[in-house]
Amino acid sequence: MAIRTAVNRALTEITALPTAAALVDGNLTLLKTLTADNSANLTFVNGTNDVVFDNTYEKYVFKFIDTSIRSNTEKLGFNVSIDSGSNYNVAKTSSAFRAHHGEDDSPAALAYYGDDDLAQGTGLQPIQNGGNSDADSCISGELTIFNPSSTTFVKHFIMTTNQNNSSGNSQVLHIAGYANTTSAVDAIIFQSNTGNIDGTIKMYGVGPKQ
Amino acid sequence: MSLIKYNNRSLKDLTTTPAAAGGGGTGALVHIKTLTASGDTTLSFVNGTDGVVLDDTYPIYKFEFINIHPSGAGSEFQVGFRDGGTDYDATKTTTVFYAYHFEGDQATTLDYNTSEDLAQSTAFQDLTVASQIGTDNDEGASGEMTLFNPSSTTFVKHFMSRINYVDDTSDPSPISVVCHVAGYCNVTAAIDAVQFKLDTNNIDLGKIKLYGIKDA
Numbered sequence: 001m002a003i004r005t006a007v008n009r010a011l012t013e014i015t016a017l018p019t020a021a022a023l024v025d026g027n028l029t030l031l032k033t034l035t036a037d038n039s040a041n042l043t044f045v046n047g048t049n050d051v052v053f054d055n056t057y058e059k060y061v062f063k064f065i066d067t068s069i070r071s072n073t074e075k076l077g078f079n080v081s082i083d084s085g086s087n088y089n090v091a092k093t094s095s096a097f098r099a100h101h102g103e104d105d106s107p108a109a110l111a112y113y114g115d116d117d118l119a120q121g122t123g124l125q126p127i128q129n130g131g132n133s134d135a136d137s138c139i140s141g142e143l144t145i146f147n148p149s150s151t152t153f154v155k156h157f158i159m160t161t162n163q164n165n166s167s168g169n170s171q172v173l174h175i176a177g178y179a180n181t182t183s184a185v186d187a188i189i190f191q192s193n194t195g196n197i198d199g200t201i202k203m204y205g206v207g208p209k210q
Numbered sequence: 211m212s213l214i215k216y217n218n219r220s221l222k223d224l225t226t227t228p229a230a231a232g233g234g235g236t237g238a239l240v241h242i243k244t245l246t247a248s249g250d251t252t253l254s255f256v257n258g259t260d261g262v263v264l265d266d267t268y269p270i271y272k273f274e275f276i277n278i279h280p281s282g283a284g285s286e287f288q289v290g291f292r293d294g295g296t297d298y299d300a301t302k303t304t305t306v307f308y309a310y311h312f313e314g315d316q317a318t319t320l321d322y323n324t325s326e327d328l329a330q331s332t333a334f335q336d337l338t339v340a341s342q343i344g345t346d347n348d349e350g351a352s353g354e355m356t357l358f359n360p361s362s363t364t365f366v367k368h369f370m371s372r373i374n375y376v377d378d379t380s381d382p383s384p385i386s387v388v389c390h391v392a393g394y395c396n397v398t399a400a401i402d403a404v405q406f407k408l409d410t411n412n413i414d415l416g417k418i419k420l421y422g423i424k425d426a
Contacts, residue, residue, distance in 0.1 A: 028239045058276050058417070093386040095309035097320040112309060112320035119315030146276055146352035153277045156352035156374045158388065176374040176388035180313070182348045207274070207419055208241045 028061070029205040036067070036198050041191035044203050045085040053186055055149035057205035062145075062188070064127070064161060066138040067199030072166035074192040075116075076139060077124030080148075080155070080179050081187035088189045089122040094157075094177025096126070100169040107169070116175060124193055128163045128173055138199060139163040144206075148185040155179040240268070242420045247413035249281060255420050256292075256403040264402055266361035268422030272354060273404070275373060278416035279350040283379060284342045285408040286326075287351055288334035291360075291367070291395050292403035299332040300367075300401060304393025306339055314383035330396065334407065337371050339389050343408075344378035350416060351375035355391075360401035367395040 032051050034042040044062075046053035053060065062078075069076050079088035096116040101108045116126035128139045141161025148155050158176040165171045179185055190201055243262050245253045255273075257264035264271060278287055290298030306323040326339040343351050353373030360367050370392040378384040395401055406418060 027241070058419075059274060093311060093313045093384075095311040095318065095320075095386055095388055097309050110320075112318050114318055117311045117318060119311060120313050144354075150277065152348060153279075153350050154348050154376060156277075156350075158353065158372055158374055174309070174388070174390075176309070176372070177311070177386040178374065178376060206239070207421070208244075 027207075029057070030202060031205050032203045033200060034203075035200045036196070038070070038196045038198060040196055041189050042197070042201050043085055043187060043189045045081075045187040047084070051203065052205060053148065053188070053203075054184070056209050057207060058147050058210060059206040060145045060148060061204045061206055062143045063202045063204070064139055064141050064143075065200040065202065066140060067190075067197065067201060068138040069133070069192045069197055070195045071133050074195045075124070075129050076127045076190070076192055076197065078127060078143065078188055078190050079124050080185045081189070082181055082183040082185055085187040085189070088187070090185065091120045091122050091180045092118045092125050092177055093120055093180060094118045094125060094175055096173060096175045098171055098173045100165070100171040103168045103170070113173065116173065118177065120180065124191065125175070125177070127159065127175075127190075128161050128165070128171070133166075134164075137164050145185070145188075151182055151184055154181065155185050238424045239272070240422045240424065242422055244417055244419045247278070247416045247418075249412045249414055251412055252405050252407040253413060253418050254403060254405040262420065263422060264360060264404065264420070265400070269359050269425045270423040271357045271360060272421045272423060273357070274354050274419040274421070276352055276417045276419070277350040278343065278352070278418075279414045280343050280345055280408050280411045281414040282411035283345050285411045286336045286342060287338045287373065288336055288407055288409055289355065289371070290334040290405045290407075291401045292405070293395060293397045293399040293401055298334070298403070298405040300395040300397050301330055301332050302328045302335055302393055302395050303330055304328045304335055304391055306336070306389065306391050308339055308387060308389040310341070310377070310385045310387040312383045312385050316382055328393065334409070335391060335393070336409070337373055337389065337391055338375050338387070341377035341385060341387055342379050344376040344384060346376075346378055349376040349378060349384070357401070357404065363398055363400055366397065367401050369393065369395070
């Protein structure tokens with residue numbers, strides 16, 4: 001057995017962690033950052049480009065940082081795959097509600113928002129609606145997916161995003177639901193229903209490795 | 211300067227982090243305890259018991275619920291807080307609202323729930339409401355709850371919860387339901403334990419994870 005000698009000062013100045021410690025300490029682990037620049041989509045596929053999206057973590061969080069779409073008629077959304085990204089078409093059921101407030105103080109409202117929910121829909125789950133192509137317009141927020149690798153349960157997700165929309169409103173949208181499959185979800189795609197996207201999406205694993 | 215010798219095995223087998231590198235965590239979110247249900251009546255996180263920390267170590271605590279699955283139909287997931295003694299009966303005032311959508315698109319709603327909010331009540335707080343958690347093998351509830359500064363002896367203790375679940379008790383199709391609960395334990399005594407349970411039936415499967423969030 002090799003003997004290593006360390007001075008006390010070296011230990012007190014540790015700033016990086018041993019791999020073994022990361023196995024048991026809970027944290028928010030940045031797994032991947034993707035940046036779109038007039039891109040058709042952004043995809044996080046388990047096992048591709050260092051992406052981990054399996055049973056390593058029981059919860060994954062995606063953070064949208066100044067994500068934007070390119071026209072007022074576009075809608076940013078996501079979909080998931082059970083075949084490593086060959087198909088993004090899992091049935092999803094979700095609810096959606098929003099609060100919005102105009103920059104000119106009108107409207108100001110809270111209501112269910114049927115435009116952005118799904119009933120066993122296999123298409124894109126909207127993240128925000130009614131985009132804004134203004135140069136300073138964007139969407140920020142986060143999406144949480146629970147236990148995507150389960151082969152027993154449906155895959156719950158909860159999401160909150162805010163945007164300054166095409167009507168000049170601040171709009172917060174709360175969406176929650178589930179991908180109605182007992183197959184493991186191993187990939188996710190972010191894209192617009194039409195057109196390209198910009199901005200950054202970060203993927204995190206939450207908690208201790210399993 | 212003192213010299214300390216370590217062999218390679220002791221370094222390789224590190225299971226906790228030196229204080230200088232974060233005091234046991236690798237980020238702001240520190241995993242404290244995971245409880246896994248297997249037909250349990252309750253799941254409790256008690257400060258000082260079984261490795262649970264729920265005191266002034268952290269200013270914010272977060273509970274994650276992963277695939278909470280009841281043993282029978284008609285169940286609502288609940289939380290209670292302990293503010294001294296052994297009972298989970300801290301007085302609470304809360305708000306509750308929810309949204310749902312049928313898989314068959316038959317109906318949607320967003321509504322406040324006056325029957326399951328609390329006004330200075332010592333009862334357990336429902337975290338899933340308006341309908342019950344489904345019991346099919348693939349159904350359950352997932353979400354999270356944040357508890358702020360439970361060790362304060364000055365302030366009330368705020369908490370906020372958001373949980374999504376499948377309800378299959380209503381015709382004509384299962385429902386995706388999201389429930390938002392927020393409120394406070396109206397006590398200035400420290401909250402030193404939190405208990406989760408179903409109002410009826412046992413927690414057949416599922417995990418609850420407790421995290422501390424560092425303030426620095």
